[in-house]
Amino acid sequence: xxxxxxxxxxxxxxxxxxxxxxxxxxxxxxxxxxxxxxxxxxxxxxxxxxxxxxxxxxxxxxxxxxxxxxxxxxxxxxxxxxxxxxxxxxxxxxxxxxxxxxxxxxxxxxxxxxxxxxxxxxxxxxxxxxxxxxxxxxxxxxxxxxxxxxxxxxxxxxxxxxxxxxxxxxxxxxxx
Amino acid sequence: xxxxxxxxxxxxxxxxxxxxxxxxxxxxxxxxxxxxxxxxxxxxxxxxxxxxxxxxxxxxxxxxxxxxxxxxxxxxxxxxxxxxxxxxxxxxxxxxxxxxxxxxxxxxxxxxxxxxxxxxxxxxxxxxxxxxxxxxxxxxxxxxxxxxxxxxxxxxxxxxxxxxxxxxxxxxxxxxxxxxxxxxxxxxxxxxxxxxxxxxxxxxxxxxxxxxxxxxxxxxxxxxxxxxxxxxxxxxxxxxxxxxxxxxxxxxxxxxxxxxxxxxxxxxxxxxxxxxxxxxxxxxxxxxxxxxxxxxxxxxxxxxxxxxxxx
Amino acid sequence: xxxxxxxxxxxxxxxxxxxxxxxxxxxxxxxxxxxxxxxxxxxxxxxxxxxxxxxxxxxxxxxxxxxxxxxxxxxxxxxxxxxxxxxxxxxxxxxxxxxxxxxxxxxxxxxxxxxxxxxxxxxxxxxxxxxxxxxxxxxxxxxxxxxxxxxxxxxxxxxxxxxxxxxxxxxxxxxxxxxxxxxxxxxxxxxxxxxxxxxxxxxxxxxxxxxxxxxxxxxxxxxxxxxxxxxxxxxxxxxxxxxxxxxxxxxxxxxxxxxxxxxxxxxxxxxxxxxxxxxxxxxxxxxxxxxxxxxxxxxxxxxxxxxxxxxxxxxxxxxxxxxxxxxxxxxxxxxxxxxxxxxxxxxxxxxxxxxxxxxxxxxxxxxxxxxxxxxxxxxxxxxxxxxxxxxxxxxxxxxxxxxxxxxxxxxxxxxxxxxxxxxxx
Numbered sequence: 001x002x003x004x005x006x007x008x009x010x011x012x013x014x015x016x017x018x019x020x021x022x023x024x025x026x027x028x029x030x031x032x033x034x035x036x037x038x039x040x041x042x043x044x045x046x047x048x049x050x051x052x053x054x055x056x057x058x059x060x061x062x063x064x065x066x067x068x069x070x071x072x073x074x075x076x077x078x079x080x081x082x083x084x085x086x087x088x089x090x091x092x093x094x095x096x097x098x099x100x101x102x103x104x105x106x107x108x109x110x111x112x113x114x115x116x117x118x119x120x121x122x123x124x125x126x127x128x129x130x131x132x133x134x135x136x137x138x139x140x141x142x143x144x145x146x147x148x149x150x151x152x153x154x155x156x157x158x159x160x161x162x163x164x165x166x167x168x169x170x171x172x173x174x175x176x
Numbered sequence: 177x178x179x180x181x182x183x184x185x186x187x188x189x190x191x192x193x194x195x196x197x198x199x200x201x202x203x204x205x206x207x208x209x210x211x212x213x214x215x216x217x218x219x220x221x222x223x224x225x226x227x228x229x230x231x232x233x234x235x236x237x238x239x240x241x242x243x244x245x246x247x248x249x250x251x252x253x254x255x256x257x258x259x260x261x262x263x264x265x266x267x268x269x270x271x272x273x274x275x276x277x278x279x280x281x282x283x284x285x286x287x288x289x290x291x292x293x294x295x296x297x298x299x300x301x302x303x304x305x306x307x308x309x310x311x312x313x314x315x316x317x318x319x320x321x322x323x324x325x326x327x328x329x330x331x332x333x334x335x336x337x338x339x340x341x342x343x344x345x346x347x348x349x350x351x352x353x354x355x356x357x358x359x360x361x362x363x364x365x366x367x368x369x370x371x372x373x374x375x376x377x378x379x380x381x382x383x384x385x386x387x388x389x390x391x392x393x394x395x396x397x398x399x400x401x402x403x404x405x406x407x408x409x410x411x412x413x414x415x416x417x418x419x420x421x422x423x424x425x426x427x428x429x430x431x432x433x434x435x436x437x438x439x440x441x442x443x444x445x446x447x448x449x450x451x452x453x454x455x456x457x458x459x460x461x462x463x464x465x466x467x468x469x470x471x472x473x474x475x476x477x478x479x480x481x482x483x484x485x486x487x
Numbered sequence: 488x489x490x491x492x493x494x495x496x497x498x499x500x501x502x503x504x505x506x507x508x509x510x511x512x513x514x515x516x517x518x519x520x521x522x523x524x525x526x527x528x529x530x531x532x533x534x535x536x537x538x539x540x541x542x543x544x545x546x547x548x549x550x551x552x553x554x555x556x557x558x559x560x561x562x563x564x565x566x567x568x569x570x571x572x573x574x575x576x577x578x579x580x581x582x583x584x585x586x587x588x589x590x591x592x593x594x595x596x597x598x599x600x601x602x603x604x605x606x607x608x609x610x611x612x613x614x615x616x617x618x619x620x621x622x623x624x625x626x627x628x629x630x631x632x633x634x635x636x637x638x639x640x641x642x643x644x645x646x647x648x649x650x651x652x653x654x655x656x657x658x659x660x661x662x663x664x665x666x667x668x669x670x671x672x673x674x675x676x677x678x679x680x681x682x683x684x685x686x687x688x689x690x691x692x693x694x695x696x697x698x699x700x701x702x703x704x705x706x707x708x709x710x711x712x713x714x715x716x717x718x719x720x721x722x723x724x725x726x727x728x729x730x731x732x733x734x735x736x737x738x739x740x741x742x743x744x745x746x747x748x749x750x751x752x753x754x755x756x757x758x759x760x761x762x763x764x765x766x767x768x769x770x771x772x773x774x775x776x777x778x779x780x781x782x783x784x785x786x787x788x789x790x791x792x793x794x795x796x797x798x799x800x801x802x803x804x805x806x807x808x809x810x811x812x813x814x815x816x817x818x819x820x821x822x823x824x825x826x827x828x829x830x831x832x833x834x835x836x837x838x839x840x841x842x843x844x845x846x847x848x849x850x851x852x853x854x855x856x857x858x859x860x861x862x863x864x865x866x867x868x869x870x871x872x873x874x875x876x877x878x879x880x881x882x883x884x885x886x887x888x889x890x891x892x893x894x895x896x897x898x899x900x901x902x903x904x905x906x907x908x909x910x911x912x
Contacts, residue, residue, distance in 0.1 A: 065204065068218035068246075068476075079179045079480030081197075082204040082473075118213040188686075266804065287804040288688040289758035308806065310688030348688055372691065373682030 002158075005149055006171035011130070014146040015043070018128055019050035021144050026095055030123060032060040034091075036100045036112050037083055040064075042163040043130055044099035060094070062087035069111035085115070092120035101159040103129035103145070106138035131171055133157050149173060179477040183302045185291040186311035187352035195317070195353055201473035202321050202466070208245055209468055219248035222279040222479055226252045227270060228305070229285040234440050234464070235305050235315070239282045242471035248479075251278075266290055267297045274298050280479055283307075301478045309343050315439050316349035318470040320357065322463050323394055326435055331358035336388045337379075338420055339398030339447060340369040342409075346439045347398055351377050364388045365398075365420055368409045385420055389430035396437045397422055397447040413446055423449035427457065435459050489513035490906050491526040492865065495539035497857050500839035503538070510539070512863035512906035520859055532908060534867050537900050540838050541857045542574025542605075542864030544845040545815065546635070547664075547718060547742060547790035550576075550607070553594065554583025559795040559884045561595060564815070565604040567793070567883040569910035571815040572899035574605050574864035575846075575854060580612040581640040587612040587623045589631035596632050604909045605902075606864070608849075613638045613652045613663065619645050622652055629661055635849055637664035639718060640765075642700050644670060650707050657713040662849060664716045667700035667725070668692075668766060677806055679752040679767040687756050689805055692767050698724045705732040705739055714738040716848055719792050721747045721766040723776030730785045740848045741780075742788040745821035746812060746889065748777045754889060760801045761887040764794070765810035781840060782831050787848055789840040791818045795885030813883050820895025823870055828896055834870065863906035872898040 006014070022031070028051070035044030041063050048061050063086040067073075070080070098112055109127060116125060128144035133151045151157060151173060158172045177193045187195065208216055224243040226236050236252060243250045255269065270281060280301040283294060288308030295302045306312040324330055335354055337347045341363045354361050355378045362380040363370065375381055382388050389395060400416060410416050422436065436448065436458045444450045452458060492510040496503065497520070509524035510517060545568065551559040559567075561578075568576045578595065580586030586595070592609045599607035611633035615621045617640065625636060636656060642665065643649040649665075656663045673696040678684050680691025701717060705728060708715040720726060720741050732739045746764060751771050754762040762768060780786040794811025801808045822841065826832045832840070846855030853862045876890045902910035 068208075068216035073218060073480060079477050082201050082476065084204045085207055114217065118215065119211065267802075285804075287806050289805050292758050293802075293804060308688050309690075345688060348686070371685035372680050372693075373685045376682040377686060 002172045002174035004170055004172050006147060008169040011146075011169045011171070014130065015046045015050055018144045018146060019047050019054060022047070022097055022128065023051065023054060025143070028055050028057050028059060030093065030095045031097065032062065032089065032091065032094045033097050033099055034062040034064050034087065034116070036098060036108060037063060037065045039101035039159055039161055039164050040099045042161045043101060045163070047099060047128065060089040062089065064112055064115055066108060066111040066115055069115045071107060071111065087119055090120055091116065091122050093123045095124045095126070096122045097126045097128050097144070099128045101130045102157050103127070103132040103142050104135055106136045106140035109140050110138050130159060131157055147171075179480070182478065183291070183295045184313055184474050184478055185295060185302065185304045187313045187316055187349050187356070188311065190356070192356045195320070195356060198317055198470070198473050198477065199321050199324060201477060202317070202470045205472040205476070206466065206469035208472070209465070214245050215247055216245065217247045218476055219243065219246035219479055222248040223277065224248045224250050224280045224282065224475060225273055225278045226250065226282040226305070227273065228252070228254045228283075229266070230306070232284055232306070235284065238464070238467040239305060239471050242468050242475055245468070246472055246475055248279075248475065267293055270294050270298055274300050280475065303474060303478060306345055308345065309348070310345055311349045311352075312345040313349050314467070314471055314474055315346050316353045317474070318463055318467040319350055319396060319437060319439070320353050321466045321470050322437065322459055325462075325466070326459065327393065330354065333359040333393045334362070334391055335359050336362045336364055336392040336395040337398060338364045338385065338388065338395055338422065340400050340404055341365050341374060341398070342369040342371045343401065343404065344398045346396075350396060351379055355379070362388055362392070366410060366416065369404065385422070386426055386429045389422070389426055389434065392430060392434060394435045394437060395422065396439070399439060399441070400443060400446055417446050421446055421449065422452050424451045424455070427452055432457070437463055440464070489518070489529045490863070490903065490908070491524050491529045491531045492539060492867070492903070493526065493531055493533045494535040496534070496537070497539050498834045498838050499541065499856050499858075500835050500843035502835055507535070510857070510865070512865075512903070515863050515905040517857060517859055517861050517863050520857070530908070532867070532901055532903070537867050537869050538834065539857065540572075540866045540868060541842045541855050542866050542902070542904060543572045543819065543841045544575040544851070544855060545573050545791050545793070545818070546577040546788060546845045546849055547639070548576045548578050548793045548815065549581065549795065549811070550578040551582065551795060552598065553591065557884070558797055558800070561598045561607060562602045563882065563884040564793070565599065565602045565607065567813070567815040567881070569604045569902040569904065570882050570899065571817070572819050572866040572868060572902055573815060574866065574902060574904040575608070575851065576605060577608045577610050577635065577849065579637060579639040580610050581617060585612050585616050586610065586633070587615050587617070587628075589627055592628060592631040592633055605904050609633055610639070610664065611636045613643055614648065617641065619643055619648065622648070622655060625655055625659055625661065629659055633661065635662040635664055635716075637666065637718065639664065639666045641670060642666055642668050646703060646707070649704070650711070653707055653711050653713040653715060657711065662714060662716050664718050665700070665704050666718050667697045667704065669696045669700050672696035672699065676767070677763060678755040679769050681752060681770055683752045683756055687758075689755065694722045694724060694769065697722055697766055698728065701725045701728050705729070705737055708732075708739055709735065709737045712738065714740070717741040719744050719747065719766055719790070720777065720780070720786060721769050721773060723773045726776050726780035726785050730780070730783075733785065740787045741785065742790045743777050743781060743786045744790055744792045745814060745818050745825070748774055748781070749821050749825050750774075750889060755805070758805050759889060760803075760805055760808035761812050761889040763805055763808050763810055764792075764812050778826065778831050781826065782836075787840070788845045789818070789822060790845070791815050795883055796887045797885055801887050811887065813881065813885055813888050816881055816883060817876055817888060817890050817895060819868065819899060820874065820876070820897050821890070823897030824895050827870065863903060865903040866899060867901040867903075868897055868899050870897045872896070874898050
């Protein structure tokens with residue numbers, strides 16, 4: 001039975017809260033958001049908008065495709081599609097907040113960190129995720145978490161966002 | 177669309193969707209070459225060998241850079257054979273290199289069809305970097321990539337291929353690729369270098385360069401090998417240049433948006449005047465830049481595939 | 488002791504016999520054909536349910552011996568021949584040394600005799616060492632056993648020399664077989680010039696290389712009122728020229744090969760070098776025209792142009808591989824599959840193209856028909872039996888066949904040469 005964990009309204013409030021937390025922790029000085037494809041990009045855009053509403057400032061924003069940094073490239077069947085990475089500002093000495101939808105094994109974050117380092121040397125990298133479902137395989141933690149959802153390994157967390165999925169926002173946990 | 181081919185032997189066997197996938201993937205890869213650190217780890221630990229039986233600098237270097245920017249180890253082997261009948265050494269040579277556990281072999285050979293011999297005889301991926309007069313798929317892909325960048329689409333574009341069509345693998349690969357993606361291709365060149373039945377590949381034939389330029393969005397000038405004149409296909413290079421060389425005067429027949437391409441290296445004053453080659457309508461250097469991105473995409477796709485082998 | 492073939496449904500070039508006959512062969516001759524023969528004391532072969540044909544004759548074979556015994560020998564070639572139903576084969580002179588001297592002729596005949604499976608007639612070369620410079624000593628070669636002359640593998644390009652050869656051969660009453668191909672036009676082509684060669688980027692051999700030579704040879708034959716036999720015709724236009732020449736009374740005969748009516752140049756797009764043959768596989772309309780020309784008599788004989796090549800020689804890529812494919816063991820099956828089953832020709836006509844006409848063209852007066860007093864060369868076939876060509880199945884030393892994996896109709900059950908069983912399935 002799929003179980004709805006978050007709905008549209010909850011997600012809106014969570015984004016709002018996370019924006020405040022990000023600002024509370026370090027202000028807007030040197031702050032930049034980078035969304036990890038696919039849904040991290042939409043979430044990062046929402047955070048950027050929320051920050052603009054609060055502070056009135058446009059902060060730099062980038063898109064990161066981590067496919068080329070995956071550690072399972074040789075294990076998957078058909079070659080995964082590579083999409084564009086677009087970071088058109090210098091990340092050196094910035095405070096970068098990486099944004100992703102579901103935080104699970106930590107491998108995506110690891111790939112994203114490697115990719116980011118190739119672009120420059122940020123002052124600091126933080127991680128913001130909509131959902132933390134546990135089961136880390138690497139020593140990585142999130143700095144900003146929308147919601148902690150305890151899951152078992154054979155469950156699946158599905159994040160649906162208007163921008164990417166064309167449906168009303170929701171987060172659902174279902175059995176595989 | 178998933179990529180499921182282990183080899184890239186030509187564009188003849190690729191579907192429209194497969195060609196589009198390569199071009200889209202190349203778009204993603206282009207950005208890598210503009211970073212400070214021009215390297216991604218996608219092919220870390222893979223070994224890519226370029227095995228060239230014909231002299232080439234441009235294509236080999238482009239493949240080598242593409243592989244290196246994907247973190248693959250590269251090894252370049254150039255084997256000098258003036259004769260195309262040295263085919264017996266081809267598979268043997270390739271097998272010996274493969275025995276050192278290489279993952280992909282980028283091959284150029286004077287024999288048409290030689291990549292098929294390798295793809296059937298080897299376990300590693302084979303990428304055709306030019307076989308005889310048959311195909312040069314990555315050149316056509318980079319031409320198409322450049323056209324797509326310039327015009328935003330390929331569908332409906334009018335593209336002219338000018339020069340020695342008979343011996344041109346670049347022409348053949350471009351004809352396959354461009355026609356599959358909906359472009360209209362016209363071939364133009366001396367009748368003695370126009371292969372019989374070319375129109376059955378879905379192209380128009382026109383011997384009047386000015387008219388062709390007038391009706392084209394882009395022109396791809398082909399390299400004229402000097403040997404062709406020695407083999408009496410042409411009365412003289414001067415006469416060739418007079419009829420089929422593109423100079424500013426002839427170019428002015430066409431639209432000012434007409435772009436000029438050339439696979440290189442250019443015989444200045446023969447296929448293109450220096451003025452045209454360096455002029456504002458020329459995208460020759462962009463082609464070279466795009467070549468790396470396209471070859472990165474091809475290496476990435478071909479080496480990433482673990483599923484069934486499609487030859 | 489003789490040989491009796493029981494229950495033989497005889498197929499000659501004129502008809503299929505209604506009732507089964509018994510055939511008695513003694514001392515290499517057909518002695519008696521009657522409805523029943525007491526086989527007592529004779530070896531017997533029961534042909535019940537099969538067809539009994541005059542032994543097949545292939546006047547265009549490359550045996551490679553002397554010189555390239557790694558590709559084929561007279562022994563392996565003879566084995567392939569009798570397995571394919573042939574009791575007489577003629578071998579082309581492009582050996583090493585060339586068959587341009589009596590010693591080589593005698594060597595081949597002696598070796599063929601030792602092998603003792605089928606009749607082997609060497610074809611002498613028209614020019615010394617096939618160099619297109621001087622005529623061979625044709626009279627001496629004829630005395631040694633050559634009944635035909637050819638520079639097969641290439642044309643006699645020198646038209647004056649070819650004229651002289653025809654005049655000389657006419658005087659000696661021997662046949663000139665011409666390989667029609669102007670090498671200047673061929674200019675290194677490796678497959679038929681056309682849409683397919685253009686597509687796959689292989690160098691094209693234009694059909695005009697064949698037809699201009701056909702035209703020249705017809706003109707010389709007409710002028711001299713001499714005989715000429717045109718080898719392996721592959722084009723629609725060649726057939727038209729020959730048809731016209733015959734209608735004008737020119738003494739021209741012609742042959743075609745099974746691969747030229749079974750495969751088109753599209754087969755070369757696979758880069759399988761066993762499809763690289765000279766003349767090359769042609770376009771669909773040519774294949775169709777060859778079939779029609781066989782049916783209407785423009786093409787007199789079906790020959791194999793059996794051209795064995797080793798794997799090593801062939802597996803060097805399309806440009807580098809030598810021309811040729813093996814044909815002795817697949818010829819009958821292809822003829823039945825492509826011509827007899829689709830009713831382009833019937834069985835008697837097949838016998839004509841594969842035995843009676845070749846015997847006549849070459850001047851073998853006691854071969855090509857099952858008749859009392861004729862040579863006891865007989866091929867027994869089951870024309871309905873289907874079989875699949877397998878690489879391992881070939882007894883030829885070389886395996887360069889584009890037909891591997893093909894399902895063919897018609898199998899040779901038994902081959903009798905000189906009144907002796909030389910092959911049995």
